[in-house]
Structures are given as C-alpha cells and as structure tokens.
Amino acid sequence: MKKSIVAVLVLGYFGASVLLVAGLGYLWYGTDPAPVQPIAFPHTVHAGGLQMPCVYCHTFVERSRSAGAPPLEICMGCHRSIATDREEIRKLTRYYEEKRPIEWKRVYALPDFIYFSHKRHVKAGVECAACHGDVAGMRKVRRVNELIMGWCVSCHRVRGASRDCATCHK
Amino acid sequence: MNPLALPPALSPDTLLLFRCLLIVALLVYLPYLGIVIAGSAASLVLNFFGRENRDERSLRLSREWIEAVTVNRWGLLLLALLPYPAIAYTCQRLLGGRTSLPAIAGLVPFGALLAGCLLLSLYRSAIRRTTELPAAPFWAGAAGLLAMISAAFLSFLLLGTLVNPSKLPLVRSNLVFILSWHSFVEFFLFLALSFGLAGGIALRFLGRSKAGEVGGGPEYEARVRTTGTSFALAGALTVPALVVLYLITFPVTGLSTEVFVMAATVPLLALAVFALLYLLPGKEEGRPGDRVSALFVLMFLAVILCDQTAVGNASQGLSAPPPGSLAAEKASREGTTGVKTAAADTAVLEKGKKVFETICSACHRFDSKVVGPPLNEVVPKYKGNVEKLKKFIRNPVKVNPALPAMPKPAIKEDEIDAVARYLLTKVKGSK
Numbered sequence: 125m126k127k128s129i130v131a132v133l134v135l136g137y138f139g140a141s142v143l144l145v146a147g148l149g150y151l152w153y154g155t156d157p158a159p160v161q162p163i164a165f166p167h168t169v170h171a172g173g174l175q176m177p178c179v180y181c182h183t184f185v186e187r188s189r190s191a192g193a194p195p196l197e198i199c200m201g202c203h204r205s206i207a208t209d210r211e212e213i214r215k216l217t218r219y220y221e222e223k224r225p226i227e228w229k230r231v232y233a234l235p236d237f238i239y240f241s242h243k244r245h246v247k248a249g250v251e252c253a254a255c256h257g258d259v260a261g262m263r264k265v266r267r268v269n270e271l272i273m274g275w276c277v278s279c280h281r282v283r284g285a286s287r288d289c290a291t292c293h294k
Numbered sequence: 295m296n297p298l299a300l301p302p303a304l305s306p307d308t309l310l311l312f313r314c315l316l317i318v319a320l321l322v323y324l325p326y327l328g329i330v331i332a333g334s335a336a337s338l339v340l341n342f343f344g345r346e347n348r349d350e351r352s353l354r355l356s357r358e359w360i361e362a363v364t365v366n367r368w369g370l371l372l373l374a375l376l377p378y379p380a381i382a383y384t385c386q387r388l389l390g391g392r393t394s395l396p397a398i399a400g401l402v403p404f405g406a407l408l409a410g411c412l413l414l415s416l417y418r419s420a421i422r423r424t425t426e427l428p429a430a431p432f433w434a435g436a437a438g439l440l441a442m443i444s445a446a447f448l449s450f451l452l453l454g455t456l457v458n459p460s461k462l463p464l465v466r467s468n469l470v471f472i473l474s475w476h477s478f479v480e481f482f483l484f485l486a487l488s489f490g491l492a493g494g495i496a497l498r499f500l501g502r503s504k505a506g507e508v509g510g511g512p513e514y515e516a517r518v519r520t521t522g523t524s525f526a527l528a529g530a531l532t533v534p535a536l537v538v539l540y541l542i543t544f545p546v547t548g549l550s551t552e553v554f555v556m557a558a559t560v561p562l563l564a565l566a567v568f569a570l571l572y573l574l575p576g577k578e579e580g581r582p583g584d585r586v587s588a589l590f591v592l593m594f595l596a597v598i599l600c601d602q603t604a605v606g607n608a609s610q611g612l613s614a615p616p617p618g619s620l621a622a623e624k625a626s627r628e629g630t631t632g633v634k635t636a637a638a639d640t641a642v643l644e645k646g647k648k649v650f651e652t653i654c655s656a657c658h659r660f661d662s663k664v665v666g667p668p669l670n671e672v673v674p675k676y677k678g679n680v681e682k683l684k685k686f687i688r689n690p691v692k693v694n695p696a697l698p699a700m701p702k703p704a705i706k707e708d709e710i711d712a713v714a715r716y717l718l719t720k721v722k723g724s725k
Binding site for chain 2: 130131134141144152155157174176177179200201202204205206257266269270275278279
C-alpha cells in the first residue's frame with residue numbers, strides 16, 4: 125500500500141517534469157530566435173549572392189532609431205519584373221495589390237525602457253554584422269545575440285562610447 | 295580591427311569534425327570524472343564514519359568504492375586526464391582562439407585534474423594497505439576530491455561559453471562574465487547523473503566477496519545493494535527537476551525543437567531507472583547494475599547531445615561580417631571626405647559613387663551580369679552623352695528583351711546627374 129502511494133507520487137513527479145519540459149518548449153516557440161516569416165525572404169540571395177547593401181532596403185538605418193522593414197515599393201521596384209513566377213513573389217504581389225502590409229515577425233526586440241538608436245551606431249561605424257551576425261548567410265533570419273546589458277556595456281567600453289546610465293536608460 | 299569582432303568561422307567540415315571529436319571526448323571524460331567524484335566521495339564518507347564507529351563493513355565498502363572507481367593508475371590517466379586536452383583544444387578552436395580563455399580554461403582545470411588524480415592515487419594505495427587510515431592520506435583523498443570537483447566545474451564554465459558565444463567579447467573584457475546560471479545548473483545535473491551512474495557501478499561491481507574474507511557475506515552484500523540502489527535512486531529522482539532548471543537557464547539563441555526533445559528523454563530514462571530499482575519486484579535478487587549504468591550513460595549522452603545541438607544553434611550566423619558591408623562603404627566615404635578637394639567635380643563623382651553603391655549596385659556590376667547587364671558593356675553605348683544616360687535612368691525602358699526591365703529608381707534629379715557622370719567616368723571607352 126505504502127509502496128504504491130510512493131510509486132504514484134514519484135510517477136506524478138516524473139510526468140510533471142516531462143510536461144514542464146513540453147511547456148517550456150511551447151513557451152520557447154513564442155520566442156523562437158528564428159521565427160517563421162509570412163514571406164520566406166532569403167537574405168542569402170539578396171545580401172549574399174547579389175551583395176545588395178543593407179541600406180538599399182533598410183532605408184532608415186542611417187537616419188532613424190529603427191532600421192525599418194522596407195516598404196513594398198522597394199521590393200516591387202525589382203520584383204515587378206524579376207522572378208514573378210515564384211510562389212513567394214506571387215504572395216508579395218498579392219500583398220502589394222491588396223495594399224496590405226506584410227506582418228513580419230520580430231526577431232530582435234529591446235524592452236521599452238531602453239533607448240537605442242540605429243543611426244548613432246551606424247554613424248560610429250559599427251558594422252551591421254557586429255550585432256546581427258552574418259545575415260547574408262541566413263536563409264531565415266535568426267537572432268544571434270541576446271541583447272543583454274553586459275554585452276552592450278562591454279562594447280561601449282572597448283569603443284570608448286558613453287557608459288552613463290542615461291545614455292540608454294532614458 | 296574591431297576588437298569585438300567575432301573570430302572567423304571554420305569551414306563546415308572542420309566544424310563538424312571538431313564537434314564530433316568534442317562529443318566523443320565528453321562522453322568519455324564526463325561520465326568517468328563523475329564516477330570518480332561520486333565514488334571517492336562515498337569512499338571518504340564511509341571511511342570517516344567507519345573509523346568513528348569501528349564498523350568493519352563500512353571500511354571495507356570504502357576500500358571497494360575507491361578501488362572500483364579509480365580502476366588503476368592507467369585508467370585514471372587514460373580516462374580522466376587524456377580527454378581533457380582534446381576537449382580544451384576543440385573548445386578553443388570552436389571559440390576561435392586568440393582569447394584570454396586558454397590560461398583559465400586550459401591549464402587550471404588540467405592542473406586540478408592532475409592534482410586530483412595524484413592525490414586520489416595516494417589515498418587509494420594507502421587504503422589498500424590498511425583501511426584504518428591515518429589522517430594524512432585521508433585528507434589527501436579529500437583534497438583530491440575537491441580538485442576533481444573544481445576541474446569539473448571549470449570544464450562546465452568553458453562549455454557554457456560555447457553555448458552562448460555572443461558572451462565571448464564580455465568574457466574577453468572581464469572573466470567574471472564566464473559565470474552563468476546555465477553552467478551552474480549543468481554542473482549540478484552532472485553531479486546528479488554522476489551519483490546515479492556510480493550507484494549503477496556499485497550494483498554491478500561491488501560486494502563480490504570471495505569466500506572466507508573478513509567482513510564479507512550476505513549482510514555485506516545487502517549493504518552494498520542498499521548503497522548502490524539509494525545512489526541510483528537519488529540520481530534518478532533529482533535529474534528531472536534539474537533538467538527543467540537546465541532548460542529554463544538555457545540561452546534562448548541555443549534552443550531548438552531538437553534540444554527540447556532530447557531534454558525530454560532524460561526524465562524518461564530516469565523513470566526507467568526508477569522502475570527498474572523500485573517498481574519491478576523480484577529484480578533485487580538479480581543484478582540490475584548493468585542496466586542502471588547503461589541508462590545513466592544514455593542520460594549523459596542525451597545531455598551532451600542536447601548541449602552540442604545548442605552550441606550548433608547558437609553559433610549559427612555568428613561569423614565574420616562579409617567584406618563590402620556597411621563598414622567598407624563607410625570607410626570609403628570617410629576616406630574621401632578626409633581629402634578635402636576644392637574641385638566640385640570630384641564631389642559630384644563621389645556623390646555618384648555613393649548613389650551607385652547604395653542603389654544601382656543592387657542589380658548592376660561593372661564586369662558581370664547580376665540582375666541587370668554588366669555596365670562595362672552597356673555604358674559605352676552612350677558615348678559620353680550625359681543627358682542621354684540621365685534620360686534613361688530617369689525613365690528606364692526595356693532595351694534587351696532577354697533581361698527584365700529596369701525599375702524606375704527612387705532618386706532625386708541631382709543624384710541622377712551625379713550617378714550618370716560617375717558611370718561615364720568610371721567605364722573606360724565611354725567617352
């Protein structure tokens with residue numbers, strides 16, 4: 125009798141741990157570092173093979189806090205006539221014709237209490253790849269850094285940038 | 295040279311080779327180190343209490359433990375010492391070398407391992423002479439155990455850095471950053487698995503008394519069985535909770551579905567151990583040691599594979615930036631603004647170059663076809679006529695039916711002028 129109670133309790137414990145692992149997996153799925161995007165845009169083709177500069181599409185990176193996803197006009201500038209028979213480009217054209225924005229899944233996000241400006245970092249000569257990794261080699265964009273404070277601060281220290289709290293925490 | 299730039303990536307084949315080597319080395323090193331730690335801890339505790347209580351069986355068990363886990367001197371050397379240089383070397387290569395890590399990651403744990411092996415051998419040879427140990431070899435054994443534990447802990451710090459390579463620049467600037475919750479939890483998971491495996495080893499190898507030996511007999515065998523079973527059960531019961539903690543502290547960039555699947559197999563294997571030792575009746579007469587040990591080795595394998603999958607995930611895309619990215623562009627721009635030339639012409643050409651590099655270069659190269667035709671072929675057709683070229687850029691029309699029509703570029707009139715002039719100067723034979 126006593127043995128069976130212990131057995132049930134322990135089995136429950138094992139079961140709970142497996143369920144917890146599954147639950148964590150489910151939670152992680154929401155914060156996937158490489159989320160599935162509405163259109164499978166290959167950076168390998170554009171930034172890799174064609175060597176298009178990052179700024180060609182991420183037009184705001186040099187003059188704004190956010191780099192910005194390109195407006196559909198930029199895509200359609202070429203894709204009105206290039207590779208129009210591909211499935212993903214058809215999808216793109218549909219978005220464009222229906223005047224709907226593409227809801228890209230966010231890969232990098234900073235909390236609200238952090239002031240971060242792409243413009244300042246680009247002006248200081250920080251390469252895109254220093255934070256975003258080798259995007260040109262990614263078929264699907266993947267988060268390569270966790271954007272933790274120590275990481276920011278160590279780079280600020282090495283480059284002699286301000287380490288005042290108010291620089292980032294406004 | 296950017297001091298924070300990540301080391302250049304190894305070729306995929308080399309990477310795969312190093313990763314396989316690391317997995318094999320870890321699969322020898324970690325379980326064996328675990329057995330040594332758990333076994334010598336058990337031996338030391340039993341020896342201490344055996345001497346206090348004058349308990350012959352404890353003393354005998356204490357001797358058997360240390361004899362079983364240290365195999366012999368060559369075993370210690372081959373299984374604990376030799377894999378470590380391979381591990382440190384592959385980790386260094388995977389991290390890219392050139393770091394402040396070698397001293398800490400390479401020499402200190404190796405020194406600790408060496409000291410641990412020597413001290414434990416001392417303890418072992420002393421206990422073989424007499425189980426009534428004097429203080430000196432006993433404390434030598436304790437120091438050896440401590441050295442082994444610290445070597446294991448430092449190894450996990452090193453492995454933790456592999457899972458989170460974006461922390462590498464931090465570690466280079468300050469070694470404190472090598473500490474992480476993930477490494478701590480992984481170390482405790484390692485200890486739990488080690489005690490479990492040592493329990494399995496005890497059930498398999500210990501308590502085989504020869505007839506007529508002092509302190510032997512069925513009572514002693516029962517004692518060995520209880521010890522082994524409780525070690526294995528303690529390991530099996532702590533493992534699931536630690537696996538959950540292990541996943542919670544995982545760096546997000548390392549996770550993937552495979553990691554979760556492999557992590558989920560560990561509690562299931564632990565459940566099998568529990569079933570084998572507790573639920574299935576009548577098995578106690580047999581020797582479940584083989585199966586228990588095998589299950590714990592499988593758990594080790596699952597955790598190591600889990601970790602190495604995460605290393606693969608986390609290092610994806612983390613390589614040297616491609617040349618000709620924003621930095622090169624930036625450098626070329628800054629380099630020319632440094633040369634303050636009065637000639638307005640040069641300024642226009644520079645502007646044209648910038649427009650070309652940010653807009654036109656998306657589809658055009660000078661010497662090869664990308665999306666549009668090579669400019670060295672088409673620009674000469676304008677024979678130096680700026681207005682004609684400007685007209686085309688302003689409002690492109692399809693010329694070559696084999697190529698897609700050029701889209702109208704979103705640039706201003708002065709930029710069109712600049713880029714047209716730049717192209718005509720750049721392409722030889724167009725004037």
